[in-house]
Amino acid sequence: MWDIFWRASVIGIGGTAAMDVWAIFRARFFGASAPNWGPVGRWFAYLPKGRFFHDDIAATPAVAHESAIGWAAHYIIGMIYGGVLVAFAGRSWLMQPTFLPAWIVGIVTVGAGWFILQPGLGLGWAAAKTAHPWSVRVQNLIAHSVFALGMYGAALLVAGGV
Numbered sequence: 089m090w091d092i093f094w095r096a097s098v099i100g101i102g103g104t105a106a107m108d109v110w111a112i113f114r115a116r117f118f119g120a121s122a123p124n125w126g127p128v129g130r131w132f133a134y135l136p137k138g139r140f141f142h143d144d145i146a147a148t149p150a151v152a153h154e155s156a157i158g159w160a161a162h163y164i165i166g167m168i169y170g171g172v173l174v175a176f177a178g179r180s181w182l183m184q185p186t187f188l189p190a191w192i193v194g195i196v197t198v199g200a201g202w203f204i205l206q207p208g209l210g211l212g213w214a215a216a217k218t219a220h221p222w223s224v225r226v227q228n229l230i231a232h233s234v235f236a237l238g239m240y241g242a243a244l245l246v247a248g249g250v
Contacts, residue, residue, distance in 0.1 A: 095246045127209055128161060130157075211224075
């Protein structure tokens with residue numbers, strides 16, 4: 089059991105790191121915004137206080153260490169998604185990973201952003217309240233496809249011996 093847990097964690101971390109590298113690449117070469125997990129950390133910090141939805145997370149008072157909270161949540165969620173992938177694809181997938189299950193999980197996880205995080209931050213369902221919702225949605229799909237590639241690559245690195 090421990091073997092599956094650490095492999096799933098590494099797979100999730102690999103996918104999350106790939107997504108972060110992609111975001112940094114976009115920021116550096118295409119003028120996109122650099123990754124900022126502070127608002128996500130703020131959102132998570134308000135959850136235990138019973139506050140799920142914010143009209144505008146930027147207008148909500150800041151909390152101590154919100155950026156660190158956001159980064160930690162980002163990677164913990166990635167690890168959870170690594171576990172979801174392993175549960176979905178099965179133990180045998182860990183022996184010989186293929187891309188399709190990773191991509192399916194990567195695309196399905198976009199739903200958490202569209203229907204939980206973005207409304208919680210005040211961006212609306214699937215970024216509907218942003219200036220260019222379809223652009224955000226396409227970028228979300230691309231980022232989660234990169235996440236899937238990272239999970240697949242990490243799975244190849246830890247493949248076998250289950």
